[in-house]
Amino acid sequence: MRLSTKGRYGLKAMFDLTVNNGSEPISLNNIAKRQDISEHYLEQLMAILRKSGLVQSVRGAYGGYILARKPSEITVGDILRALEGPIGLVDCVLEKDAVECMKYQDCITRIVWEKIRDSIIETIDSITLQNMYDESRKHK
Amino acid sequence: MRLSTKGRYGLKAMFDLTVNNGSEPISLNNIAKRQDISEHYLEQLMAILRKSGLVQSVRGAYGGYILARKPSEITVGDILRALEGPIGLVDCVLEKDAVECMKYQDCITRIVWEKIRDSIIETIDSITLQNMYDESRKHK
């Protein structure tokens, strides 16, 4: 029941963009170094985040990435859905594109997976990048 | 963010033992057929559940498995922990044996993983096999 590094690195990178949020775009190289992630691998994750509309890229010299929306309008759920796909612990109980199995109707274990999924969703959709930023200021 | 089949099959098998709970032990073969799981593979999962003290085995002809405790005293959390290991989405935020990373102290994303983990734990520890059984009766 582990997240892949996509979700882990992705949240780190998005939080990095939040902390260093300004007029200038932030380069991959900078994020990768600060967060200790392989630059080339992070590149692939940023491509996904860009296609999902969570970041915008600026090409060319002195380019980089910036958040596509205000930190208060991007949730942890947005990021995890983009990188990890629909939320859920089993394929027959996802938010979307769930693969119904044969015994779908009578399956009691399904109800358990639904409850777990819903508790995860409630949590990740209630935390924004802004919330995380505020939290980090408190800790200083 | 998917569970392996260990957890999925394991819960199915444990629920099967609950429904067919009686004086007689239930054979692997029966569980496997009813739940549509490879018998040999299920055998490995039952070995784990047995070593975790969740089921008892009866060897020899007409042997099989029975729940080690009352269904009301076995939670979904017990089963998932046995089969999937300590609960948590990332290695640095597990219930136990967490692997602290270098930047552990300042890591803000960690707080997010903790909240998700705790919401999962709260859910899985609040559902017993008896709860599931009661639910299944209602659906009939």
Add this chain to the structure above:
DNA sequence: ATAAATCCGACCAAAATGATAGGGATTAGG
């Protein structure tokens, strides 16, 4: 023009997953 960046597609090694195989040990019933 040049250097700093993103963009893109292909490839790849290691680990995890979901089994399968084969035999040994135990026990109920005839």
Add this chain to the structure above:
DNA sequence: CCTAATCCCTATCATTTTGGTCGGATTTAT
């Protein structure tokens, strides 16, 4: 005692996923 049923154990393995790496094309500030 014999046999069939059943759990127990270790080893092996094919496939998929993961977590990258590589090399070059494209874009743009200076």
